Amino acid sequence: MSRGFLLGLAWRSAWNRRFTLALTVCSIALSTFMLLGVERARTDLRSSFSSAVSGTDLIVGARTGSVQLLLYSVFHVGAATNNIRWSSVEALQRLRGVAWVVPLSLGDSHQGFPVLGTSDGYFEHFRYGEQQPLRFREGQRFRDLYDAVVGAEVADRLGYRIGQRITLAHGTGSASLGADHADKPFxxxxxLARTGTPVDRTVHVSLQAMEAIHVDWVAGAPLPGRRIGAEETRRMQLQPQNVTAALVGLHNRAAVFSxxxxxxxxxxxxxxxxxxxVALDELWDVVGVGEQALLLMSGLVAVVSMAGLMSVVLAGLNERRRELAVLRAVGASLHHVLLLLTLEGLLLTLAGIAAGVVALAACVLALGPWLQSAFGLGLRLGEPTPLQWLSLAGLLLAGWLASLLPGWRAYRLSLADGLSPRI
Structure with missing residues (x-):
């Protein structure tokens, strides 16, 4: 018997049991979807982390942990243990080898989104991804004291347009409740155009504006009985006394350690x-534990799927004993029977893998824009990673191995056992 004939025979035999085998194909497709999906999410999530800031040689803040400094200065998560004085920012600018310094002031929010006080240099020097500069989807950077530049997600989520008035709040999270700077609207x-970074979820104002909204506040609370109006603050000296952190760029990266x-x-x-x-790598080491757990869960799903494949083929052996015995009677050798069952297992595995790959591609295309806007995670279709290729090869090998035991069981069934009538 030719292998082509056996392949066709395996296909027709599987088609006759298509409803039962369809469940096995779905199980294999689910394991393929999870294995490849977790790896795709892991790769793109790491890319999103790495693309949050580029072109910045150093981030400077108060003495704290490197991951904490990165989190609050770039990702706007958490709070600084202390601020740094403005005189220190000026001293940074005078250091030999420093090309530019962009100060950052955090601590306020707007409807759950962080507010960042910064200088015009932020729009000139900040880079993300592959050294991409910030671009404006509409309008321009702040020119007036009470101008605000919003990220793409802020604008889309809240429906903002150019010229719309907004009010900032003092503090972040629950601390901002009831602490609006309503007397100084922006x-x-x-x-800004969408970047897929924390910039999309940020409201940007000038450093002078941050000072203006806090001129009548002390220790996180408004001064009792004293309110300074928006127009009055325009005539005041609004030089910041301290900032949260600073981004630093150098003339030559070789001088970064110095x-x-x-x-x-x-x-x-x-x-x-x-x-x-370096700090991003440390941060990834912290959050990578969840990634390993997801990979482990996906592997367990794959193991269950292969066990299901083995169970279905084994359960079908009892119904196919006569079929296999007839094949033996018309000249099929034991080798042919074993090959027939392993081919069937491979067909089922290939069908499940193909269905899982198609399902993953459809989900990335359908849910990619929503994940980008809701979580800042840019999933994209691309070349399979080495781990994805390894996962596919592992699934195919596991499917073949799972069909060996039923094949060996059929190999051991005697011809007379299959042809003898059942009582």
């Missing part, structure tokens, strides 16, 4: 400078 002057050492040994106040790439 006007949306620009909307400048980092100078900052960490700064005499006027305790400062910490970190390399964004």
């Amino acid at each position: 006007v949306v002057s620009g909307i 400048v980092q050492r100078q900052v960490n040994n700064f005499a006027d106040e305790p400062l910490l400078s970190i390399l964004p790439g």
Whole structure:
């Protein structure tokens, strides 16, 4: 018997039991979907982490942990243990080898989104992804004291347009409840193009604006009996006294360790400078535990799917004993019977893998834009990663191995056992 004939025979035999085998194919498709989907999400999530900031050589803040400094300065998660003085920011700018310094001031929010006070240099020097600059979808950077530039997600989620008035709140999360800066409203002057980074979820104002809304606040609370109006603050000296952190760019990256050492040994106040790439790797080591758990869960699903394949083929053997015996009677050798059952297992595995790959591609295309806007996770179709290729090869090998035991069982059934009538 030719192998082509056996392949066709395996296909027709499987088609006769299509409803039972369809469940097995769905199980294999689910395991394929989970294995490849977790790896795709892991790869794209790491890419999103890495693309949050680029082109920045150092991040400087108060003495704390490197991951914590990265979280609140770039991802706007958590709070700083302390601020750094404005005189320190000016001293950073004077260090040899420093090309630019972009100060960052955090601590306020707008309807759950963080508010970032910064300078015009932020729009000139901030980079993300592959050294991509910030672009405006509409409008322009802040020109007036009470202008605000909002990220794409803020604008889309809240329906903001150029010229719309908004009110900021003091503090973040529950701390911002009932602490609005309603006496100093802002006007949306620009909307940034989507970046897939925390910039999309941020409201940007000038450092002077951050000072203006807090001139009549002390220790996180408004001064009792004293309110300074929006127009009155325009005539005041609004030089910031301190900021949360600063982004630093160098003329030559070769000097990064020298400048980092100078900052960490700064005499006027305790400062910490970190390399964004190194801190991102540390952060990924922290959040990567969940990734390993997901991969383990996907592997367990694959094992269950292969066990299901083995169970279905074994359960069908009792019904197919006569079929296999007839094949033996017309000349099929034991080798042919074993090959027939392993081919059937491979067909089922290939069908399940194909269905899982198609389902994953459809989900990425359908849910990709929503995941981007809701969670900032940009899933995309691309070349399979080495781990994805390894997962596919592992599934195919597991499907073949799962069909060996039923094949060996059929191999051991005697011809007379299959042809003798059942009582």
